[in-house]
Amino acid sequence: MSSPLRLGIAGLGTVGIGVVKIVQKHAGLLAMRSGREVAITAVSARDRMKNRDADLSAYRWEDDPMAVATADDVDLYVELIGGDNGIARDSIQAALRAGKDVVTANKALLAMHGQDLALLAEDLGRVIRFEAAVAGGIPVIKTMTESLAGNDIGRVMGVMNGTCNYILTRMESAGLPYEAVFEEARQLGYLEADPQLDVGGIDASHKLAILSAIAFGTQVDFDAVEIEGIERVSIDDIRRAADMGYRIKLLGVAQMTARGLEQRMSPCLVPADSPLGQLVGGTNMVVLEGDSVGQIVLRGAGAGEGPTASAVLSDIVEIARGVRMAMFGQPASRLKTARPARTAVPAAYYMRLELQDKPGALAKVASVLGDAGISIDRMRQYGQHSDTSVPVLVVTHKTTPEAIDYAIQTLPRTGVLVSDPVELRIEEV
Numbered sequence: 001m002s003s004p005l006r007l008g009i010a011g012l013g014t015v016g017i018g019v020v021k022i023v024q025k026h027a028g029l030l031a032m033r034s035g036r037e038v039a040i041t042a043v044s045a046r047d048r049m050k051n052r053d054a055d056l057s058a059y060r061w062e063d064d065p066m067a068v069a070t071a072d073d074v075d076l077y078v079e080l081i082g083g084d085n086g087i088a089r090d091s092i093q094a095a096l097r098a099g100k101d102v103v104t105a106n107k108a109l110l111a112m113h114g115q116d117l118a119l120l121a122e123d124l125g126r127v128i129r130f131e132a133a134v135a136g137g138i139p140v141i142k143t144m145t146e147s148l149a150g151n152d153i154g155r156v157m158g159v160m161n162g163t164c165n166y167i168l169t170r171m172e173s174a175g176l177p178y179e180a181v182f183e184e185a186r187q188l189g190y191l192e193a194d195p196q197l198d199v200g201g202i203d204a205s206h207k208l209a210i211l212s213a214i215a216f217g218t219q220v221d222f223d224a225v226e227i228e229g230i231e232r233v234s235i236d237d238i239r240r241a242a243d244m245g246y247r248i249k250l251l252g253v254a255q256m257t258a259r260g261l262e263q264r265m266s267p268c269l270v271p272a273d274s275p276l277g278q279l280v281g282g283t284n285m286v287v288l289e290g291d292s293v294g295q296i297v298l299r300g301a302g303a304g305e306g307p308t309a310s311a312v313l314s315d316i317v318e319i320a321r322g323v324r325m326a327m328f329g330q331p332a333s334r335l336k337t338a339r340p341a342r343t344a345v346p347a348a349y350y351m352r353l354e355l356q357d358k359p360g361a362l363a364k365v366a367s368v369l370g371d372a373g374i375s376i377d378r379m380r381q382y383g384q385h386s387d388t389s390v391p392v393l394v395v396t397h398k399t400t401p402e403a404i405d406y407a408i409q410t411l412p413r414t415g416v417l418v419s420d421p422v423e424l425r426i427e428e429v
């Protein structure tokens with residue numbers, strides 16, 4: 001067997017400790033599969049005295065991750081600290097410059113600085129791998145860069161934030177409003193310290209931007225993702241959507257069009273009986289469409305100690321085997337600058353309107369939709385919500401986002417709505 005691959009791990013939280021445990025538990029298996037021993041030499045975190053549920057006594061402790069990143073007895077720097085800047089970025093750059101390869105799970109960092117890091121790694125002849133950064137335990141990076149290398153990818157879709165999917169499915173199953181389930185999720189520890197990262201769609205958009213780069217050979221362009229979180233999804237919409245055969249998911253979609261790259265993260269309706277519609281709780285799903293392979297659906301745990309550490313280990317073993325691959329599946333210097341395009345791909349839309357209960361109200365709605373060029377596929381009127389209003393649901397035929405925007409802006413001017421209209425895209429899956 002060749003010499004051991006010596007790991008330096010910075011960050012001993014959920015993921016870092018998960019990695020330590022697997023290296024300890026599966027030392028023999030990893031050595032067999034890698035063709036060499038995988039050994040931890042140095043570790044770092046903020047608080048040396050913290051009880052970490054793993055025996056770290058065999059490893060050198062460093063208070064400063066930089067010392068791990070640049071140590072002579074470290075071949076591979078494993079960055080599991082997190083954050084889109086600061087010590088995570090600095091230590092990765094230092095490790096590359098010191099001649100180390102890097103494994104990270106840091107989607108925020110890659111979404112913001114992935115291109116620069118990839119260029120630096122290439123210049124220095126090093127590799128950076130990041131399977132755990134997107135959808136935790138689901139092997140989507142390898143699937144795209146390796147298994148689908150012979151495909152032109154048409155569209156990438158995914159439910160990639162387990163907390164949002166938990167909140168939406170729990171709202172439906174318990175019939176609870178958003179605010180109540182949000183509070184539950186907070187108490188269960190499911191939310192990031194800054195909950196906007198989850199419910200605001202930012203974390204999932206980091207992942208989408210990374211997948212777009214691989215799928216379309218473009219530089220990561222997180223700033224171009226059109227992002228809407230789940231805060232405006234009401235229990236009413238969840239119920240009504242279910243009545244019409246749909247579920248609401250925070251769905252990321254990236255596709256290349258003639259006008260440019262569309263990347264959107266927004267609450268969408270998907271058919272309740274589709275794989276995405278069936279996804280419940282904190283599970284993640286990524287749907288990939290290739291011109292030769294057709295549609296592939298990957299489903300699994302998107303977070304947590306074991307699943308995320310499993311993905312980190314897959315990268316470690318690849319590097320131990322000597323696999324050297326460009327970060328985004330092709331040399332970073334050849335990745336095109338993405339030409340961002342606002343969503344224009346037509347889709348069917350769901351609209352919920354709260355109308356005054358008086359003659360002619362529906363006719364006024366129909367007239368606005370007609371003026372917008374929107375034709376109606378299905379319309380359903382419910383019993384009175386109050387003495388004076390009735391909810392009306394509309395599912396349109398395929399139409400453009402522009403036409404929907406026009407309708408949403410014009411409908412309140414008819415004077416027959418008692419509240420703002422709600423619109424949600426129905427994604428074809």
Ligand SMILES: NC(=O)c1ccc[n+]([C@@H]2O[C@H](COP(=O)([O-])OP(=O)(O)OC[C@H]3O[C@@H](n4cnc5c(N)ncnc54)[C@H](OP(=O)(O)O)[C@@H]3O)[C@@H](O)[C@H]2O)c1
Nearest residue numbers: 011012013014015045046047080081082105106303304308
């Ligand atoms: N958790 C998941 O399920 C999951 C899934 C996919 C990807 N990821 C990504 O994996 C990375 C790690 O996530 P995590 O959940 O394991 O985070 P975490 O539990 O918060 O752990 C972070 C670790 O980094 C250490 N740390 C923070 N600042 C440091 C500094 N300045 N110097 C040295 N160490 C420092 C902390 O030290 P102390 O312990 O001493 O405070 C802690 O051990 C993040 O990029 C995250 O986005 C996580």
